[in-house]
Amino acid sequence: MALVTFTSPEYRDKTVYAVAGSHTQTVLKLALENKIPINFECEDGECGTCVVKVSSIDNKLQRMGGPLTEKEKTVLKQLGKITQAELEQMIVDDLPSEWRLACQMIVRDEDIRVEY
Numbered sequence: 001m002a003l004v005t006f007t008s009p010e011y012r013d014k015t016v017y018a019v020a021g022s023h024t025q026t027v028l029k030l031a032l033e034n035k036i037p038i039n040f041e042c043e044d045g046e047c048g049t050c051v052v053k054v055s056s057i058d059n060k061l062q063r064m065g066g067p068l069t070e071k072e073k074t075v076l077k078q079l080g081k082i083t084q085a086e087l088e089q090m091i092v093d094d095l096p097s098e099w100r101l102a103c104q105m106i107v108r109d110e111d112i113r114v115e116y
């Protein structure tokens with residue numbers, strides 16, 4: 001069971017449980033199920049409206065955040081959140097970007113903070 005804390009300057013923080021291991025539950029789906037007022041439009045990794053900043057608050061040494069989808073790479077570059085050089089470094093380091101699209105990021109068994 002992973003703990004996901006949603007935080008925003010406009011709303012009170014809310015921490016919810018995520019069922020880890022389903023490999024289908026996105027951060028956006030989890031937010032909507034828990035009535036978190038996160039912005040979104042297309043739900044398909046095209047518009048960039050759901051961009052969030054994700055950080056690990058787990059004590060595990062190994063990060064579990066999954067890799068960026070191709071759609072995330074394209075949109076996050078368009079939004080200026082990541083550069084091509086940073087993308088290449090992420091592959092070398094095997095670490096995802098802190099910027100993610102909530103509709104694309106699958107929740108893993110890792111406690112995270114999601115800034116929206």
Ligand code: FES
Nearest residue numbers: 043047048050103
């Ligand atoms: Fe459009 Fe996520 S809602 S990219």
